Amino acid sequence: MSPVIGGCQCGAVRYAMHVDRVEKPHVCHCRMCQRATGGLFAALAGCAKSKLEWTRGEPAFFASSNLAKRGFCRDCGTPLTFAYDTPEARIYVTIGSMDDPERAAIEGQCGLEGKLSWVAFCEEVPGGVTVDSAAAAEFYAGMKSNQG
Ligand SMILES: [Zn+2]
Numbered sequence: 001m002s003p004v005i006g007g008c009q010c011g012a013v014r015y016a017m018h019v020d021r022v023e024k025p026h027v028c029h030c031r032m033c034q035r036a037t038g039g040l041f042a043a044l045a046g047c048a049k050s051k052l053e054w055t056r057g058e059p060a061f062f063a064s065s066n067l068a069k070r071g072f073c074r075d076c077g078t079p080l081t082f083a084y085d086t087p088e089a090r091i092y093v094t095i096g097s098m099d100d101p102e103r104a105a106i107e108g109q110c111g112l113e114g115k116l117s118w119v120a121f122c123e124e125v126p127g128g129v130t131v132d133s134a135a136a137a138e139f140y141a142g143m144k145s146n147q148g
């Protein structure tokens with residue numbers, strides 16, 4: 001299989017995910033993802049950070065909270081990545097920025113606490129809320145949003 005490639009709308013930033021299959025393709029309905037993308041949800045698919053190569057340019061990053069950074073093209077603003085700062089975490093790229101988004105059919109949904117009442121989207125795909133366990137509650141309890 002060829003790498004999963006994509007980039008921003010102006011072409012200044014291009015990436016290659018050196019994987020046969022993306023990991024955890026999903027949408028997140030949480031308010032932070034809505035605001036970060038300007039969309040109704042974020043659509044994201046991941047790979048190990050070491051498997052993502054910037055093949056042209058590099059994104060700028062905004063620390064949307066003290067726990068995660070979001071990459072975007074500084075020239076055209078296209079949202080490109082989401083990653084937690086934890087060292088073992090994978091990085092996610094926005095499915096819409098892929099040259100072939102068909103390679104990232106979503107398998108899950110999260111952030112359902114923020115899902116808009118009038119969004120009927122892939123209703124059969126399993127999903128959950130952001131804080132769905134004691135471990136998640138502890139992790140997010142320390143979160144400080146940098147969104148204004
Ligand atoms: Zn761009």
Ligand SMILES: [Zn+2]
Nearest residue numbers: 028030033111
């Ligand atoms: Zn989210």
